[in-house]
Amino acid sequence: MNGKAQPSIASPARSDPPIVIEGLCNSFGGNVIHDNLSLTVDRGEILGVVGGSGTGKSVLMRSIIGLQIPDEGSIEVLGRSITDAEEDEDIDIRSRWGVLFQGGALFSTLTVAENVEVPLLEFYPEIASELRHEIARFKVMLSGLPEDASSKFPAELSGGMRKRAGLARALALDPELLFLDEPTAGLDPIGAAAFDRLIKELQDTLGLTVFLITHDLDTLYEICDRVAVLAEKRVIAVGTIPELLALDHPWIQEYFNGPRGRAARSAQAGASQKRTGKMDNPAGRGA
Amino acid sequence: MREWADCTNMVEEGEAATIALTGSLTVACIGPLDRKLRALDGQVKRVDLSGVSEIDTVGAWTAWRTARDHGAEIVGASEKAERLIAAIRKSKGTADIRPPRPAFLLRIPAAIGALVLGWGQGSVGITGFLGAMLISGWHTIRHPARLRFKALVRQVELVGVSALGIVGLMSFLVGIVIAQQGAVQLRQFGAEIYTINLTGRLAMRELGVLMTAIMVAGRSGSAFAAQIGTMKLTEEVDAMRTIGVSPVEALIIPRVLAAVLMMPLLGFYAAVAAIVGGAFLANFALDIPFFTFLSRIQEVVPIHDVWVGLIKAPFFGLIIALAGCYQGMQVQANAEEVGLRTTMAVVQAIFMVIVLDAFFAVFFTNVGWG
Structure with a gap:
């Protein structure tokens, strides 16, 4: 825990991008996944990352959080280089991000609350156990689980609850950066919509920067500020959805203008109309 | 700071x-x-x-x-x-962190009760498991084409062939120890030559197969439990069921069969290795030439000693494989349980093998193969 980092957290005016990736190359045994990939994530935004299966979305996330050592390129997270970080610095950065893995990746022998307490205990052992328990409880509540879920073991939870519990653990240290790997995959539409809202709310309340891998078009339309498209081994485009739609790339066009893309867009249009109160639909349709 | x-x-x-x-x-x-x-x-x-x-x-x-x-x-x-x-502020801050624990005085009888029940259910469970396996075995006999031949060969390799090195080395060393310790004691009566009887009979009747059983339980019984347990956790076993593949047929029969087939071979091989170990020591420490030792073995070890070892071995193999597969199939919930079940499989297998060995010892003496 390097004290240097603390004053910089205290200055909210800082606008340097929390994630800067330049010239990233990854390959597995001759199979090139990323070739000269560059991407910048801005502070306070929700960046959605999309791409076909096997385009290396998860590998990109693993590279950013230091689980995958890239062949080449530089990755800077919160002003620190991940690719050639010293061991001490590593620890400091890790206390400033939270990661939600696809299946939740909860520790199966610990209860939900104990899972949330793991990072607290690891980084801030000076916190009294009462406060640690209280923190665990309100993080569980913040992630949208009923508080009595705190004492349950991961095996007793449904898939959706496990994701929320994983989110509670990711939020344990009040991170600045949140990595989400397909948070709504495998959830029912109602659960997925609720999870989207939850992420948006948390981002508003806590001022998070969110790096979000998803296949869920509704999520993209609903909560993402910008979307990065992974194809051809690099990020081919970053921008808001209207900006992407204006691009003439076959994959992007197919992705957003396919039947699912159109459905998501019209749902979004309907929702925003409802929000603004401009109901010019024929009577009864919006009900 | x-x-x-x-x-x-x-x-x-x-x-x-x-x-x-x-x-x-x-x-x-x-x-x-x-x-x-x-x-x-x-x-x-x-x-x-x-x-x-x-x-x-x-x-x-x-x-x-x-x-x-x-x-x-x-x-x-x-x-x-x-x-x-x-x-x-919506958080009440009162929820339990862990499921509530009963009072200490209640926990002890509860633990004893759970132990007794667990023992009872375990006995019922493993008997039922044996039954399911026998039914499935009978199906396989009636439809031999359904035997997973490739899986069987793979398991035979894992249980038998790849164990040859360690089982051989272990038995060889045990043979040396028996011969050396036996010689020290027998020398007091001037009966050093009986070292050959001691080593030969002990190796063939008991040690070869018992040591092999312990080694196989540690190597393969644990592997069965861990493999099948992990497959349970990742829902592979459920996936098999839904496809119509019987897990007993696909996972358990090949493993049990491999253990039953390999145990007699490994046991006999271990006995031979122990005798060679004994002969090796006798050659250098007791002035009994290597080949004299071996030819005396032929005279002093009755052939029924070999049968005793060979008859016991498949039963031991069955127990080891059964305990491993049964415990693996019992895995639920979490990764910790895979470890617990694996430990239990090995402990149960070794314990049962030794209990059964005691029964066999009495039985064979009573039928005149003493």
């Missing part, structure tokens, strides 16, 4: 006080302040956040809890602090 959050207690006239929190109210810096606030007593009228440089949910919680516990109001909160407090 970190800039710890702090507070000053400003006592105004009378009892009521204002607690002014200062510094960075974040998870990284709040530890000492939290203890200080908990120890606080006396009336508090206000919690002042105007001196706070930075706040996160943990800081908001601490401030709000202090205010709640003392019936105080929060003043001077920034817009962010208010937003955070609004978000966390």
